[in-house]
Structures are given as structure tokens and as C-alpha cells.
Amino acid sequence: MPALPAHLDRDVALARDRANPLRDRRDLFLLPEGTVYLDGNSLGALPRAVPERLQETVTAEWGRDLISSWNTADWINLPRRVGARIGGILGVSGEDVWVSDSTSVSLFKTMVAACRLRPGRRAIVLERATFPTDGYIAASVARMLDLELRWCDSADPVAAIDEDAALVSLTHVDFRTGEMLDLPGVTRAAHDAGALVLWDLCHSTGAVPVDLVGPGVDFAVGCTYKYLNGGPGSPAFMYVAPRLQADLDQPLSGWMGHARPFDMELGYEPVAGVGRLASGTPPVLALSALEAALGVFEGVDPAELRAASLSLTDYFIELVDVRLGGALEVVTPREHARRGSQVSLRHPDAYGIVQALLARRVVGDFRTPDVARFGFAPLYVTHADVYDAVDHLVAVMAEEEFRRPEYATRNVVT
Ligand SMILES: Cc1ncc(COP(=O)(O)O)c(C=O)c1O
Structure with a gap:
């Protein structure tokens, strides 16, 4: 095997970590x-502050103070409070973000609301x-x-956007390839045609800074269990541009989005602002964990976050190129402007490769049909981690460990 160029050495990786x-x-x-x-692009790691906060929420707020915690612990405002914190990470006003439901439900609410804002348009x-x-x-x-x-x-x-488009709904960073789309350019084109845009930021927020205000993005949705580290199934966020909020008509108009929920009125009157995106009782335990988790982002400069992410993915790609010599295809774009915070490698035995790495305690995941995905959460992944991961990958490929019979059957969750 050719000698590793000096700049890719583990010592250099350690020095880069010290300089981060x-x-x-x-x-x-x-x-x-x-x-x-x-x-971390599937399930973020556990922030230290979360167990203590959950303990407090369960034993003191729920166990001891019982229902009074809706007021005394301000449970009722958790969706707004957590939204405000995520607004800080997104670079938008906290008043424009709401956190309550899964990503899928949040997509449903915002897609319907967006299409209702463009009556007469068909697509x-x-x-x-x-x-x-x-x-x-x-x-x-669309059926509805x-x-x-x-x-x-x-x-x-x-090319698909015309005068008939009501909504253009795109994912900013592709979950399979890690490719990043041109958010400002597509947003501009959609607006030029009179359509609204909705960006799915699941694979961006917390790793890839996005400017929503400059290009005038209308809607954004993103999960919080990946790079935001909120824990399994933590609720998603919805962002709505302030200019659209007064006319927002979302389809799951439950009592929590009413202007006066405890007046128990027969007629629905939505509260002003993004709060009208609420439907039912907020998931207090999940929101408490998420609120504590978001503390890790306090004071983080988005430019430093992006620089750390690109440095890690650059290093991973270069090591794979040099040490594996094309045995796995790098699917993720090499240009920084088109790359999120993950690197995807294509190989017919990608599932077995991911399992063999797991046995060596290098955790990535598999996406059908042939992609091994590696996510680089810039707040806790190091260059030394990257070096070690590729070292294990080299061993897995050299010994063909991915061919072991136990990797022939896929787990339910890959
Ligand atoms: C781009 C994208 N959208 C949506 C989802 C999932 O939505 P939900 O949180 O409803 O499971 C994922 C999950 O990985 C995702 O990657």
C-alpha cells in the first residue's frame, strides 16, 4: 500500500482538532x-444536560406539582420557547417558529396552508x-x-416551475446523497413564477447554516432529532415568513391554536402569529428534553459550524480517495457549495459494510439500495474520529468482512 501523505496523518488530525x-x-x-x-444525521448524540432536565420535569414538575406545572413551569409556552431557541439557530426571529408535531405532520400543515394561500393554482x-x-x-x-x-x-x-405552481416543496440537503440544493436560486425562481416555497431542513439545521430571511423563504420545516440532538421522536419545527402569518389557514385547527383556548368557545378563531399552527396538547416531556438539548448551540458561530463540518467531510473524502482507491464511489458532491454535512459512499454491499463497521463500533447507516451514509455532526465529531473510521473501513474492505452471513438479513431499521 502506498504511504499515506503526511497531511492526512492521525497526528495532523489531532492538531486540527486542537485548533478547532x-x-x-x-x-x-x-x-x-x-x-x-x-x-448524528439520523439520531443526534445525547447532550449532558438532558437527563437532569428530564428527571426534573418528570419528578418535580409532573410528579410533585402535577397539573399546576402548566402555569408554574410554563409548560404551555414550551412550543413557543423552544421555537425561539431554534429561531436563533436558523437566524430568524424566534416569533416565527413553532415546535409541536412530527416532521410529517408539520409538512402536512404547512403544505396545505401554503396551497390555500395560492387559490386557483393547480400544482x-x-x-x-x-x-x-x-x-x-x-x-x-394534492388529492385533498x-x-x-x-x-x-x-x-x-x-424547469418544473410555472405560473400554475402553488407550492414548490424541496429538501435542502438530500438524505441519500448529501447533495445541497441552491436554496436562494430556487426560491427566487419560484417567487418569480408567483409560487410559494417550502424547504425541508431536516439534514441542514444544526450542521449547515441556511439564510431564510435574505431569499425570503416562505416556509421551512425540519426535524430536531438529528443535528439538533433532541432525542428519538423529538418534535419538528415549522418556520413561516412573518408576511404570511396573518392569512395562514392550517388544516388541523385544534383548540391549542385558538386565540383563547380556555374560553372553550364553539367557533374557531386562530391566535395571531405562528401559534395558530398548534393543534393539540404539546408533548411536554419531549419538548423539555429538546429545550435542554439546544443549550449546546448557545454562542455557536454558524460560520465556525460550517467550517468544522466542511473540514471533517473534506478529510473523510480525501482519506477514502487515497486509502480505498475507488473501491467505494463517493456520491456526495465534492464542491462545498453543493455539499451538506454527510458523505455517502456507494457499493453493492453497502449494507454489509455498515454492519461490519458497526461491529467495530463505527456507527453509520445504510440507505437502500446501495448507499453507506456517514454524518458529521460538527459539535462532537473530530478529525481523529474520521481517521479511525476510515482505518476501520479499510480493514473491513481488505478482509471482506461485509460478506459475513450474519449481515445477509437486514434489520427493520437500517
Ligand atoms: C428529509 C427528511 N424529511 C422528513 C423526515 C422524517 O419525518 P418524521 O420526523 O415525520 O419521521 C426525515 C427523516 O429522516 C428526513 O430525512
Whole structure:
């Protein structure tokens, strides 16, 4: 095997970690010793502050103070409070963000609300490579509102946008390839045609800073269990541009979105602002965990976050190129402007490769049909992790460990 170029050495990786201005953030997480965790793009690691906060919420707020905690612990305002924190990470006003439901439900609410703001227009445009739930929800919205579901190609989404488009709904960073779309450019083209835009930021927020205000994005939705580390099934956020909020008519108009829920009136009168996106009682335990988790982002400079992410993915790609010499295809774009915070490698035995790495305590995941995905959460993944992960990958490929019979059957969750 050719010698590794000096600049890719593990010592150089360690030096880069020492020079990272965000290096101390890793201590804010509880990470298992000896594991290289490259799956923060599926489930973020556990921030240290969460167990204590959950303990407090369960034993003191729920156990001792019981129902009075809706007022005394301000449970009722958790969706707004958590929304305000996420607004800080998104670079928008906290008043424009609401957190309450799963990503899928949040997509449903915002897609319907957007289409209702463009009556007379006939199409919802979304890309074929979208995350399945976005497509399934859009199909149902199209059936419900009698609209056309129009698929576009993510290489050129603008080609499918015309005067008939009510909504263009796209994923900013592709879950399979890690490719990042041109958010300002597509938003501009959609607006030029009179359509509204909705961006799914699941694979961006917390790792890839996005400017929503400059390009005038109308809606954004994103999960909080990936790079925001809110825990399994933590609720998603919805962003709505302030200019659209007064006319927002969302389809799940429950009592929590009413202007005066405890007046128990017969007629529905939505509260002003994004609070009208609420439907039912907020998930207090999940929101409490999420609120504590978001503390790890306090004071983080988005430019430093992006620089750390790109440095990690650059290093991973270069090591794979040099040490694996094309045995796995790097699917993720190499240009920074088109890359999120993950690197995807294509190989016919990708499932077995991911399992063999898992046995070596290097955690990535598999996406059908042939992609091994590695996510680089910039607050806790180090260059040394990257070096070690590729070292294990080299061993897995050299010994063909992915061929072991136990990897022939897929788990339910891959
Ligand atoms: C781009 C994208 N959208 C939506 C979802 C999932 O939605 P939900 O939170 O409703 O499961 C995911 C989950 O991985 C995703 O990657």
C-alpha cells in the first residue's frame, strides 16, 4: 500500500482538532467511550444536560406539582420557547417558529396552508429524490385539494416551475446523497413564477447554516432529532415568513391554536402569529428534553459550524480517495457549495459494510439500495474520529468482512 501523505496523518488530525474553535463543545455530550459516532444525521448524540432536565420535569414538575406545572413551569409556552431557541439557530426571529408535531405532520400543515394561500393554482412541485414522507404527504395534500403532484428533477427543479405552481416543496440537503440544493436560486425562481416555497431542513439545521430571511423563504420545516440532538421522536419545527402569518389557514385547527383556548368557545378563531399552527396538547416531556438539548448551540458561530463540518467531510473524502482507491464511489458532491454535512459512499454491499463497521463500533447507516451514509455532526465529531473510521473501513474492505452471513438479513431499521 502506498504511504499515506503526511497531511492526512492521525497526528495532523489531532492538531486540527486542537485548533478547532468549537473543540470544547464535545464535552457537552455523553458519548460512549470507544465509539466513533457518524450517525448524528439520523439520531443526534445525547447532550449532558438532558437527563437532569428530564428527571426534573418528570419528578418535580409532573410528579410533585402535577397539573399546576402548566402555569408554574410554563409548560404551555414550551412550543413557543423552544421555537425561539431554534429561531436563533436558523437566524430568524424566534416569533416565527413553532415546535409541536412530527416532521410529517408539520409538512402536512404547512403544505396545505401554503396551497390555500395560492387559490386557483393547480400544482405542487417536488423532487423525485425527496425523502419519501415529503412525497407521501404531498400526494395526500394534492388529492385533498384536487391539485396536480408534479415531480421535478433535483438537478434542475426550476424547469418544473410555472405560473400554475402553488407550492414548490424541496429538501435542502438530500438524505441519500448529501447533495445541497441552491436554496436562494430556487426560491427566487419560484417567487418569480408567483409560487410559494417550502424547504425541508431536516439534514441542514444544526450542521449547515441556511439564510431564510435574505431569499425570503416562505416556509421551512425540519426535524430536531438529528443535528439538533433532541432525542428519538423529538418534535419538528415549522418556520413561516412573518408576511404570511396573518392569512395562514392550517388544516388541523385544534383548540391549542385558538386565540383563547380556555374560553372553550364553539367557533374557531386562530391566535395571531405562528401559534395558530398548534393543534393539540404539546408533548411536554419531549419538548423539555429538546429545550435542554439546544443549550449546546448557545454562542455557536454558524460560520465556525460550517467550517468544522466542511473540514471533517473534506478529510473523510480525501482519506477514502487515497486509502480505498475507488473501491467505494463517493456520491456526495465534492464542491462545498453543493455539499451538506454527510458523505455517502456507494457499493453493492453497502449494507454489509455498515454492519461490519458497526461491529467495530463505527456507527453509520445504510440507505437502500446501495448507499453507506456517514454524518458529521460538527459539535462532537473530530478529525481523529474520521481517521479511525476510515482505518476501520479499510480493514473491513481488505478482509471482506461485509460478506459475513450474519449481515445477509437486514434489520427493520437500517
Ligand atoms: C428529509 C427528511 N424529511 C422528513 C423526515 C422524517 O419525518 P418524521 O420526523 O415525520 O419521521 C426525515 C427523516 O429522516 C428526513 O430525512
